[in-house]
Amino acid sequence: GPEAADIRVLRGHQLSITCLVVTPDDSAIFSAAKDCSIIKWSVESGRKLHVIPRAKKGAEGKPPGHSSHVLCMAISSDGKYLASGDRSKLILIWEAQSCQHLYTFTGHRDAVSGLAFRRGTHQLYSTSHDRSVKVWNVAENSYVETLFGHQDAVAALDALSRECCVTAGGRDGTVRVWKIPEESQLVFYGHQGSIDCIHLINEEHMVSGADDGSVALWGLSKKRPLALQREAHGLRGEPGLEQPFWISSVAALLNTDLVATGSHSSCVRLWQCGEGFRQLDLLCDIPLVGFINSLKFSSSGDFLVAGVGQEHRLGRWWRIKEARNSVCIIPLRRVPVPPAAGS
Numbered sequence: 001g002p003e004a005a006d007i008r009v010l011r012g013h014q015l016s017i018t019c020l021v022v023t024p025d026d027s028a029i030f031s032a033a034k035d036c037s038i039i040k041w042s043v044e045s046g047r048k049l050h051v052i053p054r055a056k057k058g059a060e061g062k063p064p065g066h067s068s069h070v071l072c073m074a075i076s077s078d079g080k081y082l083a084s085g086d087r088s089k090l091i092l093i094w095e096a097q098s099c100q101h102l103y104t105f106t107g108h109r110d111a112v113s114g115l116a117f118r119r120g121t122h123q124l125y126s127t128s129h130d131r132s133v134k135v136w137n138v139a140e141n142s143y144v145e146t147l148f149g150h151q152d153a154v155a156a157l158d159a160l161s162r163e164c165c166v167t168a169g170g171r172d173g174t175v176r177v178w179k180i181p182e183e184s185q186l187v188f189y190g191h192q193g194s195i196d197c198i199h200l201i202n203e204e205h206m207v208s209g210a211d212d213g214s215v216a217l218w219g220l221s222k223k224r225p226l227a228l229q230r231e232a233h234g235l236r237g238e239p240g241l242e243q244p245f246w247i248s249s250v251a252a253l254l255n256t257d258l259v260a261t262g263s264h265s266s267c268v269r270l271w272q273c274g275e276g277f278r279q280l281d282l283l284c285d286i287p288l289v290g291f292i293n294s295l296k297f298s299s300s301g302d303f304l305v306a307g308v309g310q311e312h313r314l315g316r317w318w319r320i321k322e323a324r325n326s327v328c329i330i331p332l333r334r335v336p337v338p339p340a341a342g343s
Contacts, residue, residue, distance in 0.1 A: 012031075020296055033070065116158050152172035213263075214231070248291055268285070
């Protein structure tokens with residue numbers, strides 16, 4: 001694991017970072033925050049390439065932007081489109097290269113909490129606190145359909161190249177896999193608390209995290225977790241009154257066995273998925289103070305990006321004063337494995 005001194009800290013947002021994405025070529029990072037702004041950063045220099053400021057309410061003719069907390073973002077696999085969703089039910093579509101606003105999608109009846117592009121396409125999936133999943137065609141600026149099933153506000157969403165997406169159902173206690181062509185869903189149970197974050201590891205496996213402190217590994221063919229790591233970031237509080245640290249973000253390096261989890265336990269944790277995804281083995285702790293509200297691996301696996309805030313991305317339950325609202329680039333070094341004796 002990297003040392004604290006190796007971590008590059010990019011500061012530009014006034015309030016807690018809520019979400020981020022890395023461009024497919026690993027050259028830039030988009031971050032968004034409770035200050036309603038979106039910043040595009042150069043990975044190489046750490047400089048701001050573009051700032052989309054908060055939109056002023058009632059300012060007709062002014063540049064478009066968000067006027068409420070941005071909760072989620074997604075970038076298409078060809079790097080052409082960026083989508084951002086906010087608390088005031090809006091999805092804004094941008095040209096990722098120039099940061100020019102293209103379209104605004106309306107239709108959700110509550111905060112937009114999750115966005116993901118289907119890989120290799122411009123099909124966009126969105127989910128919301130209104131409990132629905134919507135499908136959009138960004139290239140054609142069109143709405144496709146709405147799917148229902150969750151019993152409470154949906155907290156997060158992810159998708160890969162299959163025509164399906166996965167959602168974390170928050171307080172309804174379910175993870176769901178949505179098969180878009182069949183308009184059907186698979187329902188998974190395993191966490192005790194609110195399931196707040198989810199990420200696909202490959203087309204068959206996913207990882208989720210909950211406010212009961214647990215991290216779960218799932219196979220899409222089994223309705224219960226293949227592995228459940230309780231108290232994944234330990235316990236906080238007075239003796240006898242301990243509570244697990246909430247899991248606020250999860251990420252996976254696509255098609256590998258490497259998973260990252262974030263909380264407010266002063267570290268990001270890297271895990272290796274055991275054989276058959278049936279266990280989680282802790283690899284290392286990366287020191288980082290604050291709420292780790294978003295995690296994303298670069299496509300190459302050379303670095304991990306963390307969105308850090310003084311507050312949790314979804315609320316203001318408490319503040320970590322010593323935390324810095326920042327984007328942190330964490331370098332990852334591959335250590336060659338020595339050959340086995342006698343080989």
